[in-house]
Structure formats: structure tokens, C-alpha cells
Amino acid sequence: MDEIILPFIICLNSNMLNIVLTGGPGSGKGTQSNVLCEAYHLRHLSTGDLLRAEIAGGTELGQIAKSYIDKGNLVPDEMILDMLAQAVDEVLTDKASCGVIFDGYPRNAAQAAALDDLLAKRGQKVSVVFDIQVSDNLMETRLLRRAGIENRADDNPEVIARRISLYHELAKPVEDYYKMTGVYVAIDGEDGIEPTFAQEKAVLDKLK
Ligand code: AMP
Numbered sequence: 001m002d003e004i005i006l007p008f009i010i011c012l013n014s015n016m017l018n019i020v021l022t023g024g025p026g027s028g029k030g031t032q033s034n035v036l037c038e039a040y041h042l043r044h045l046s047t048g049d050l051l052r053a054e055i056a057g058g059t060e061l062g063q064i065a066k067s068y069i070d071k072g073n074l075v076p077d078e079m080i081l082d083m084l085a086q087a088v089d090e091v092l093t094d095k096a097s098c099g100v101i102f103d104g105y106p107r108n109a110a111q112a113a114a115l116d117d118l119l120a121k122r123g124q125k126v127s128v129v130f131d132i133q134v135s136d137n138l139m140e141t142r143l144l145r146r147a148g149i150e151n152r153a154d155d156n157p158e159v160i161a162r163r164i165s166l167y168h169e170l171a172k173p174v175e176d177y178y179k180m181t182g183v184y185v186a187i188d189g190e191d192g193i194e195p196t197f198a199q200e201k202a203v204l205d206k207l208k
Contacts, residue, residue, distance in 0.1 A: 017042060017099035017204070018124055020106070020115070020183075022174055023132030024167040025160070026139035026146070028189045028196060032132060033103045035197050040204065043091045046103040050083055051075060070153050072162030074170075077110055085118055092122060099127070109173035116181070128207060129178040130200055131171075132189035136164055 017040055021029040033044045051069060054062030061079060068075045084105060091100050106112040119125050140160060147155035154163065178184035185203050189196045 016097075016124060016127075017207070018102070018119065018127050019099065020102045020126050020129040020178070021104075021132060022106075022129060022171070022178075023187075023189060024134065024136075024139045024171070025163045026142040027132040027134045028142075028193070029103045029132060031193055032130070032189075032196055032200065033101045035193065036101055036200065039197075039201070041096070041098040042101050043094060043097045043099070044101050044103060045084075045087050045091060045105070047080055047084060047105040048103070050087060051080075054083070070159070072154055072159040072166065074107055074166065077108070077114065080105070080111075081114055081118070084115075088118060088122065092124070102126075106174060108170045109177045112174055112177040126178075126181070126183050128185060128203060129183045130185055130187045130203075131175060131178075132187050132196060134189040138190060139164055 019036060019042065021032060023029050030046065033046065036042060037044050051062070051065045055066050055069075056062070061083065065075045065079065088100065091097060102115065106115050116126065143155050143160045143163075144157070146152070154160075175184060187196060187199045
């Protein structure tokens with residue numbers, strides 16, 4: 001059976017809500033993912049988290065990925081795709097899920113095309129893309145604050161600067177790609193969690 005009935009929701013796996021969150025490092029993608037997952041019964045899929053789990057697990061992929069991550073560079077596309085496909089397959093078997101949030105993927109136009117292809121092969125598509133826009137200053141401030149809390153190796157001033165500049169280099173082609181496919185929505189993330197979520201909710205309410 002393709003349908004699951006929970007106390008207050010009905011999810012049809014054929015009509016999933018698949019949201020891509022783009023935005024610079026520290027733009028609030030992780031936080032918005034959590035809020036959206038809770039509100040819309042979605043599963044959070046963060047390639048950064050998956051890579052950090054590979055590193056923690058000491059896998060070969062993790063060891064290679066670490067050398068890129070620690071410098072603020074992107075892990076090569078072909079190294080990520082299998083990991084992502086496996087994670088998507090796992091999420092799609094979760095009948096209680098009404099969709100997926102892609103956080104940190106895609107990071108470039110080639111990844112955006114790869115994601116469309118991967119989803120199409122599974123009878124799925126990207127429903128909407130939220131590009132969470134915040135100033136470089138705010139990204140930097142948030143990442144430095146996080147550095148004291150999460151102890152991430154890539155949250156130090158030098159690597160943060162590299163990550164922000166790489167983001168600017170690659171963001172426009174991703175934006176253009178999603179504008180072309182008609183799913184792109186710019187979100188002002190400058191004012192924090194609630195105002196950002198309110199903008200996303202307004203869009204999602206219209207999608208229903
Ligand atoms: P994040 O947690 O999304 O900030 O990602 C942390 C780091 O993981 C990034 O700086 C990249 O080195 C790597 N990474 C995460 N997602 C991707 C991706 N889609 N493509 C390439 N590298 C990625």
C-alpha cells in the first residue's frame with residue numbers, strides 16, 4: 001500500500017514534498033531544515049552530516065572527504081552521488097515521511113542536474129527550492145559563534161572565508177538552473193528562524 005495514515009496527516013509517497021535548501025554556510029539551512037521537517041513531516045538529508053558521519057566512521061570515503069572539508073573545498077561530485085542515492089533510497093522506504101529536505105546538496109549546477117536525474121529515476125522531483133539569503137557578515141558571525149559550540153574543524157576564520165567565497169562562485173549557476181526549471185524562491189534569512197520560516201510556509205501553503 002502506498003499510503004500511510006498518521007493521526008493528523010496523510011502522506012502519499014507518489015506526491016512527496018521535496019525541498020532543496022540552498023544558501024551560504026551559516027545561512028540557517030540546518031535550522032530551517034529542522035523546523036520544516038517538524039512542520040511538514042519531512043526527512044532531513046544533509047550531505048555535510050552524511051560526510052561527517054563517514055569521517056567519524058573512519059571509512060575510506062570519509063578519509064578522502066576530510067582532506068577537502070578541512071580546507072573549505074567541495075568534495076568531488078562523483079564521490080558524493082552514491083552516498084546521496086543510498087540516503088534517498090533509505091528515506092523513500094520510510095512510509096511515515098511526506099518528503100525530503102535536501103540541505104547542502106546541490107552545491108553546483110552539475111549536482112542540481114544530478115539530483116533531478118536521481119529523483120526522476122525514483123518517480124520523484126524537486127518541489128521547490130528555497131534560497132536562504134543572508135549577508136556575508138551574518139554568515140561569518142553565525143559560523144564563528146557555532147565554532148565555539150560544535151567544534152567543527154571547518155569553522156575557523158580562514159576556512160570560513162574560503163567557504164563563503166566558494167559559495168559565491170557557485171551559487172549563481174545553481175540559482176539560474178532552478179530559475180530555468182521554475183522552482184526557485186528567494187528567501188530573506190537575515191531576521192532569523194521565525195521570519196524565515198514564515199516566508200517558506202507562505203510558499204508551501206500555496207503549493208498544496
Ligand atoms: P555543510 O555541513 O553543508 O556546511 O558541509 C560541510 C562541508 O562538506 C562542505 O564545506 C564541503 O566540503 C562538504 N560538502 C557538503 N555537501 C557537499 C556537496 N553537496 N558537494 C561537495 N561537498 C560537500
